[in-house]
Amino acid sequence: MxxxxxxxxxxxxxxxxxxxxxxxxxxxxxxxxxxxxxxxxxxxxxxxxxxxxxxxxxxxxxxxxxxxxxxxxxxxxxxxxxxxxxxxxxxxxxxxxxxxxxxxxxxxxxxxxxxxxxxxxxxxxxxxxxxxxxxxxxxGGLRVGVSARLARLALAAHGGREAAEIEELWHGLEPPYRPLFAWLEGKAPPPSTGDLPVFRPLMLANPLEEADLARLAEDPEGLDAWQVEWKWDGIRIQIVAAPGGVRLYSRGGDDISGAFPEILGAVRFEGVLDGELLVQREDAPASFNDLQQRLNRKSVTPRMLADYPGLVRLYDILFDGPEDLRPLPLAERRARLEAFLERERPARMDLSPLVTATSLEALDRLRREARGMAMEGLMLKRRDSAYLAGRPKGPWWKWKRDPHTLDLVLMYAQRGHGRRSSFYSDFTFGAWQEGPRGPGLVPVGKAYSGYTDAELMALDRWIRSHTVRRFGPVREVEPALVLEIAFDSLHRSPRHKSGLAMRFPRVHRIRWDKPAAEAERLEVLEAMVS
Missing domain, CATH: 1.10.3260.10 (DNA ligase, ATP-dependent, N-terminal domain)
Incomplete structure (x- = not known):
């Protein structure tokens, strides 16, 4: 111990x-x-x-x-x-x-x-x-800044192995992992996963920056070398169907099968598919807020299944039956995926359509016009790229739409966890709403990232000296500090007092200079709802 x-x-x-x-x-x-x-x-x-x-x-x-x-x-x-x-x-x-x-x-x-x-x-x-x-x-509150992925990387370093090797074994292992350590230390062969439905490490894309765009513009092959798709506003998943069972994994390798039984029930094939998990609304993907109603649940009710039906939009195939397709170029894997779907016709799954454009400028217009739709932007993938674990630089790019920003007023603060447990680092912010007694603040979101350590200490000092009430570990502060909040989208949400929910809010700037009275009104946010 x-x-x-x-x-x-x-x-x-x-x-x-x-x-x-x-x-x-x-x-x-x-x-x-x-x-x-x-x-x-x-x-x-x-x-x-x-x-x-x-x-x-x-x-x-x-x-x-x-x-x-x-x-x-x-x-x-x-x-x-x-x-x-x-x-x-x-x-x-x-x-x-x-x-x-x-x-x-x-x-x-x-x-x-x-x-x-x-x-x-x-x-x-x-x-x-x-x-x-x-x-x-x-x-179970080990908030010490170690993810399962980081621990597996440390195992790889300990055994002098590639992290992808451990990723492909991980879901076939059980604590206390004696066979794993024996293999890593050269005392035994690799643990066998048999016919178990194990997770395969995903291939990830890099953000497309200005310098990358400039290089793409100078590429003599032009857009012909690239497969362009929408970046759907859901969560990345992997469907694994093997003789030993069927599993649905998140991008980090977490088993989320129990939350989406209708997806597992539609699997009548053997293979490994890569795609985006969405909620379907009238034959079209719904907003990420609808998907959130299904996430982080161990089980779901019949009402939840009916109101928020799952859909997987597929864009890659890693295994067709027992055949490993990952070494093939993307263009061939796309053809195999199309043939697979034509042959198997799985329910609750469809093919992510390709996007065509004659120039980067045209793609940029499509990317910006995606705001308000169930897309976050575009994906650019080289047609000759093999499926490589991790985030290799160059073969795949994600070109997300620009985030929204709004000036909102800090309302409440709570201490963080781990090394932030002594600082007020979790912030609730609100917008002004007209009421019977004049304007008042209504909470519209929470953020706990986006600031530097120096800014965190400055915020912590301000919160301690401007506290007006305490509710256990939460402090209500004087409505006087404006935070510029960046976020990806806004959606209707009956679970929140404001009726709105933000996706990925983070602190973009601390507006020490701006009077709180000049922060946004709730009607401005309501007009942005997608």
């Missing part, structure tokens, strides 16, 4: 990506089985304990600490695990730390009735750092 706690603490205070990779690789190299495998499972979200809930942590902490002190501390710290770890009484003599294997086994096998005493016993054996790590493990 001690190496895992030390790893979490170092990851939390290490913002640099390469430094995180080095920490992870060192952990995999020096921590023995099975503890390193259980640590990997915790970091990648592959562990879940039935009876361990944040409410149990709060209950245990309140048994050992004054309730008022706990409430004040939690309000200041903003993180339940950290608050409980710091307030937990220090024993006169710490016992031996449990192995991570012991903790995982106890949490997995213990009954609900046994868990409070089990957890309290471990907490009494640890110092503050160990208690924090244990409680983060129990509640």
């Amino acid at each position: 001690k190496p895992f706690a030390l790893l979490l603490e170092r990851l939390l205070y290490t913002p640099q990506r390469n430094a995180k990779l080095a920490l992870l690789a060192d952990y995999f190299a020096h921590v023995p089985d099975p503890d390193r495998g259980w640590g990997l499972a915790a970091l990648t979200g592959s562990l879940a304990f039935r009876h361990a809930r944040p409410g149990l942590v709060r209950e245990l902490a309140l048994r050992r600490a004054d309730p008022v002190l706990f409430a004040w501390s939690y309000d200041f710290v903003g993180d339940l695990a950290e608050t409980a770890a710091l307030l937990w009484p220090e024993p006169q003599r710490h016992g031996a730390w449990p192995r991570l294997e012991e903790v995982v086994g106890g949490l997995a096998e213990g009954s609900r009735a046994d868990l409070p005493d089990l957890l309290a016993g471990w907490l009494d054996r640890l110092d503050a750092s160990g208690r924090w790590a244990l409680l983060k493990l129990v509640t």
Whole structure:
């Protein structure tokens, strides 16, 4: 448990990506089985304990600490695990730390009735750092800046392998990953995934910048060398159908099959398809806001299926049956995809149409005219490109439409997580709306990115000195600071008080110079709804 706690603490205070990779690789190299495998499972979200809930942590902490002190501390710290770890009484003599294997086994096998005493016993054996790590493990709140993708990259570095090799094995493996580590260290052959429906790493596009456009304009082959498609406003997915089952994966390799049973039910073939998941409205793709109603759900109701039916718009084929098509040029894969769809005719799937234009200027007009439609812009792909894992520079470009920007007023702020847990870094902003007592603010979105570290510290100082009310960890601030917010689109949403939802809002600029009264009115946003 001690190496895992030390790893979490170092990851939390290490913002640099390469430094995180080095920490992870060192952990995999020096921590023995099975503890390193259980640590990997915790970091990648592959562990879940039935009876361990944040409410149990709060209950245990309140048994050992004054309730008022706990409430004040939690309000200041903003993180339940950290608050409980710091307030937990220090024993006169710490016992031996449990192995991570012991903790995982106890949490997995213990009954609900046994868990409070089990957890309290471990907490009494640890110092503050160990208690924090244990409680983060129990509640599944390991926000230390490590994604499953980053952990797999560290595994690749540890074993001197390509990340794509590990990606293709990952969904056929189970914690604590002994066969994986044995292979990476040259002690065994690669783990076999058999006929399981495993994820294949996606090929990703790079943003098309001005310099790239200039090079394209000078390309003697012109647009004839490129396949142009719409960039659909959904989420990238991969359908994998194998003898061992059918799965639907997100671009990061997360299994989202349970949220879209109608898509899985339409699969009557064997192969791997690449496309965009959308919601269908009257034979046309709907807005991303409609798709959001279906995302992040473990199961869906019949009403949800009827109101937000799924559609996959296909644009590539990786496997046709057992045949791997990825080495083929895109032009050949497109022909194979068209033949596949003609042969299989899968329900709830169609072919992404190609876009034709005689010049980059014409494509630019199409890109800008896509605003208000279910497209984010254009994709440009070389017709001779093989399907390569990752984001190779040159074969595929994404040419997104320009974002909207609006000046909106900061209303509420909340502390962030991880290394931002001491700063107010999550912001709710609003627009002015006329009311019976004059203009008032109505929330229209939240943002927690787009600013520099220096700007974050300046915002944090401003929020602390302009707080007018507190609601637990949330502060309401004086309506005096304007943030210029960039976002991709606006949609109707009955779930929000304003009736609107923004896609990908982020702080573009802090308008220290602008009076709050000059920020946008709600009717301006309503006129932009697509």
